[in-house]
Amino acid sequence: MRIDVTGLTKTYKGGVRALDDLTLTIPTGMYGLLGANGAGKTTLLRILAGLLHPTEGRVVIGGHDVTTQEGKPAVQRKLGYLPQNLGVYPDLTARAFLDYIALLKGLHNRSGRRRRVTELLEVVALTDAADRRLKGFSGGMLRRVGIAQALLADPELLIVDEPTTGLDPEERIRFRTLLSRLAGDRTVLLSTHIVDDVAQTCRTLAVLANGRLAFQGSVTDLVSVANGRVWTVTTNGPPPTEGRVVSALPEAAGMRYRVVSRQSPDLSAKPAEPTLEDGYLALMDQVPV
Amino acid sequence: MIATLRYEFLMQIRRPSLWIVYGLVFALLLITMPFWSLDMGLPLEGGTARQDMTTAAMILITLLPVVYGCMLADRPGRDRLLHVDGVLDATPTSGTARLLGKWAGVCLATAVPFAIAYFGRAVLWAVTEGDPAALGWAVVTFLAMIVPGLLFLGALAFAGSLVMPSIMFRVVFVAYWFWGNLIPPNTMPTLAHTIFSATGDYVRWGLLHPLPSGMVAYGEATLDVLRPAHSPATAWLWIAVMIALAAVLLSVVRLHALRRES
Incomplete structure (x- = not known):
């Protein structure tokens, strides 16, 4: 399901401009949306999900304009949405919560709905906890309930906002794998500020900065932004002042710094192969504040 | 709408505090008013089933709506507080249907203990x-006498949540209930016993237990323009006013939600 965003602007009350004339095309498959906190990612996702009206611009999803009264329900019938701060009713069981959301998504056939809920509880490995109240669930379990509710109507478009925040490493990997598996012929839009999540799951991505599109293309293209700009410096002295230090690793010979910089940060600096994180940081250095 | 009604009803009816608070206030009623004695301690003539049921309704209406309003207060804002609103708003079910379902579901559930007390008396x-x-x-x-008022009070709780936190709404609601419904109108300017009061006086005196000809329920008071004489017509008018007020308040709540989206 293709998404065409054209000239999208969102200005909140008080004049805060969260999105500024954003034009973007999102193809079918897994797609990453990167950006710092406050870059406008959540605002964009909320507009795509029909939760927020843009100030200007159009958003056409699978041929329907989500900003119109007619287009919004048509898009929402094909949508699965996992918000950044997923909440649940603590007094309902996981099964009851999913049943309620399934009804709201139009799954009115009782036996079909129950079957779908049971299926999804299995997909997210919550079968054993299905009849427990949600108030006793851990953060990871709640995220899995979140992904299950997003998949209830077998959506063509899945929007997930910061899904791995707060998860332990094992849960994060499990979650990423699940998302990749779901992509198939769906569009899965993964918004995150964790570069590694995109590196592990997406081939194409966009980067937002200050409400504008800073980059759109393949992961390889973003990595190449840092070509010739990544260095390692091993020293016992102070960290390099030139460029941006990406990591610092203590070694026998001293502290080994990884630096993204246009020029060599130190005489002893050695060039290194860039990663997606380096490409992202190199890109951010180019973006006007 | 039915899905929301069903689940909001379930969540509210399973709430332990609903039964505890109702139970305490009902116990207070039992202690202070002879609710369960068949003559109810009131000098009623005839003692017919109709009169008895009307009087029982009047007794319950003095205090139980306070519990009803207070127990509803936190429901309208609960989805936002729990961050469930994002998931709900992203479903194709319209916001209006969900609002009506929520209002009907929580009002119905909150009225259940009220109904149990009342119908227990009837049995x-x-x-x-x-x-x-x-x-x-x-x-x-x-x-006729209780439900229209409860529908209005339910909508009032939903609208109240727009302008103040639920704790403050509870305080204001208790004050409103005594001032706007129970205080004798000749003691101070009040909405009590007007066509806007939720106590069902008009149905009681105009339809179910008509006053003897020439007799008025209350003496002269300010705002008497809002107290037309009790009659079957004004009883029906009161029912219409309660439903219309509920509709207006719910429309305001929906419009506010639409404005928030933009």
Whole structure:
């Protein structure tokens, strides 16, 4: 399901401009949306999900304009949405919560709905906890309930906002794998500020900065932004002042710094192969504040 | 709408505090008013099932709506507080249907203990007096005298949540209930016993238990322009006013939600 965003602007009350004339095309498959906190990612996702009206611009999803009264329900019938701060009713069981959301998504056939809920509880490995109240669930379990509710109507478009925040490493990997598996012929839009999540799951991505599109293309293209700009410096002295230090690793010979910089940060600096994180940081250095 | 009604009803009815608070206030009623004695300690003539059911309704209406309003207060803002609103708003079910479902579901659930107390009284009468007509009159009285007021109070709780936090709404609601519904109108300017009061006076005196000709329920008071004489017509007018007020308040709540989206 293709998404065409054209000239999208969102200005909140008080004049805060969260999105500024954003034009973007999102193809079918897994797609990453990167950006710092406050870059406008959540605002964009909320507009795509029909939760927020843009100030200007159009958003056409699978041929329907989500900003119109007619287009919004048509898009929402094909949508699965996992918000950044997923909440649940603590007094309902996981099964009851999913049943309620399934009804709201139009799954009115009782036996079909129950079957779908049971299926999804299995997909997210919550079968054993299905009849427990949600108030006793851990953060990871709640995220899995979140992904299950997003998949209830077998959506063509899945929007997930910061899904791995707060998860332990094992849960994060499990979650990423699940998302990749779901992509198939769906569009899965993964918004995150964790570069590694995109590196592990997406081939194409966009980067937002200050409400504008800073980059759109393949992961390889973003990595190449840092070509010739990544260095390692091993020293016992102070960290390099030139460029941006990406990591610092203590070694026998001293502290080994990884630096993204246009020029060599130190005489002893050695060039290194860039990663997606380096490409992202190199890109951010180019973006006007 | 039905899905929201069903789940909001379930969540509210399973809430322990609903039963505890109702239970405490009902116990207070039992202590202070002879609710369960068949003559109810009131010098009523005739003692017919119809009169008894009307009086029982009047007694319950003095205090139980306070519990009703207070128990509803946190429901309208609960989805936002729990961060469930994002998931709900992203479904194709319209916001209006969900609002109506939520309002109907929580109002219905919150009225259940009220109904149990009232119909319990009716069953007691029917059994001890051998008069099953009490059950029929209880249904009529509950629907005509109590339900319209509860519908309005439910909508008021939803609208109140727009302008103040639920804790503050509870305080304001208690004050409103006593000032706007129970205070004798000749003591101070009040909405009590007007066509806007939720106590069902108009149905009681105009339809179910008409006052003898020439007799008025209250003396002269300010705002008497809002207190037309009790009659079957004003009883129906009161029911219409309660439903219309509920509709207006819910429309305001929906418009506010639409404005928030933009």
